Amino acid sequence: MIHTRGLTRSFRVGKETVEAVRDLDIDVEKGELVAFLGPNGAGKSTSLRMLTTLLPPSAGTATVAGCDVLADPAGTRRRIGYIGQGNGAGDNFRVRDELVTQGRCHGLPRTESRRRADELLAALNLETLAKRPAGTLSGGQRRRLDIALGLVHRPELLFLDEPSTGLDPQNRANLWEHILRLREESGMTIFLTTHYLDEADSMAERVMIIDHGRVIADDTPERLKADLAGDRVTITVGDEPDATRAAGIAGRIPTAHEVTAEATTVSLRVTRGDAVLPDFLRSLDAAGVKALTAEVGRPTLDDVFLSLTGRSLRENDPASEGA
Numbered sequence: 420m421i422h423t424r425g426l427t428r429s430f431r432v433g434k435e436t437v438e439a440v441r442d443l444d445i446d447v448e449k450g451e452l453v454a455f456l457g458p459n460g461a462g463k464s465t466s467l468r469m470l471t472t473l474l475p476p477s478a479g480t481a482t483v484a485g486c487d488v489l490a491d492p493a494g495t496r497r498r499i500g501y502i503g504q505g506n507g508a509g510d511n512f513r514v515r516d517e518l519v520t521q522g523r524c525h526g527l528p529r530t531e532s533r534r535r536a537d538e539l540l541a542a543l544n545l546e547t548l549a550k551r552p553a554g555t556l557s558g559g560q561r562r563r564l565d566i567a568l569g570l571v572h573r574p575e576l577l578f579l580d581e582p583s584t585g586l587d588p589q590n591r592a593n594l595w596e597h598i599l600r601l602r603e604e605s606g607m608t609i610f611l612t613t614h615y616l617d618e619a620d621s622m623a624e625r626v627m628i629i630d631h632g633r634v635i636a637d638d639t640p641e642r643l644k645a646d647l648a649g650d651r652v653t654i655t656v657g658d659e660p661d662a663t664r665a666a667g668i669a670g671r672i673p674t675a676h677e678v679t680a681e682a683t684t685v686s687l688r689v690t691r692g693d694a695v696l697p698d699f700l701r702s703l704d705a706a707g708v709k710a711l712t713a714e715v716g717r718p719t720l721d722d723v724f725l726s727l728t729g730r731s732l733r734e735n736d737p738a739s740e741g742a
């Protein structure tokens with residue numbers, strides 16, 4: 420459904436060249452739900468804009484929904500839906516009218532366009548708002564209208580750029596409910612960008628992490644967490660000398676990494692925390708080190724990013740606070 424090779428985009432800013440996207444090679448198959456995750460400025464929107472024909476690449480190729488984005492931009496646009504970060508509807512236009520007009524723009528006959536508008540109003544729970552000017556809708560309602568507008572022509576592939584940014588947790592959950600149901604009904608492929616780590620983790624079947632314009636990881640959230648981060652085991656002991664000895668013992672566990680001792684707390688990452696902990700505690704006991712508390716923490720996608728880059732995805736990123 421999406422195949423890119425060496426897709427690259429740079430911008431000239433004064434005398435400087437910003438390499439927004441470098442050598443992107445991605446393959447997304449029909450029906451997949453893929454989240455493109457990365458910090459501010461990583462290149463997510465630029466990639467999406469190239470894939471949706473809004474921005475020409477500086478180099479490389481992209482085939483989207485069977486069309487070459489450069490050779491056949493009109494064909495690409497007919498087959499995809501794109502919901503960007505801004506509002507898709509004009510403030511003064513009524514919700515249903517906007518949907519009907521969008522259908523007409525896509526070449527639907529008048530009756531079919533009205534029928535499709537009503538279908539989408541029902542699917543996205545906007546029926547009671549049909550006659551309201553779009554400018555009077557709440558943030559969550561407005562986002563649902565944007566999605567309805569992007570679906571008028573029944574695209575096979577839907578691109579969503581930060582669909583839930585700015586929505587409160589309840590509206591985010593509601594929006595996701597709609598997206599997942601629409602996908603189940605239509606078998607649509609979905610490619611989205613997000614700052615929300617929890618959202619990518621729970622909703623996407625596949626997560627691509629992008630940093631400085633390059634994809635640095637691409638797998639299911641579960642495998643990324645297990646392979647690249649691992650569980651965090653944390654124990655506390657009675658004093659600092661015991662913590663130093665415990666850290667030495669932890670360092671000998673075969674899959675242990677990121678072993679740290681701070682005051683009386685020792686922390687390490689391992690592939691299977693639950694399997695490692697009993698042996699670790701026995702080894703401590705044998706060495707005369709008494710563990711006072713022991714805890715196994717499951718990894719997050721932020722731990723994956725941290726282990727790949729040494730940075731947190733949350734740094735300088737207000738959008739991911741609380742995520």
Ligand SMILES: Nc1ncnc2c1ncn2[C@@H]1O[C@H](COP(=O)(O)OP(=O)(O)OP(=O)(O)O)[C@@H](O)[C@H]1O
Pocket residue numbers: 430431432437438439440457458459460461462463464465466
């Ligand atoms: N029109 C432009 N002119 C100059 N530089 C640009 C332009 N568009 C994007 N960039 C730069 O390209 C890089 C990637 O930007 P992009 O918007 O793709 O990142 P992003 O991952 O979508 O970020 P965010 O999460 O903040 O939306 C950034 O350094 C950005 O400043």
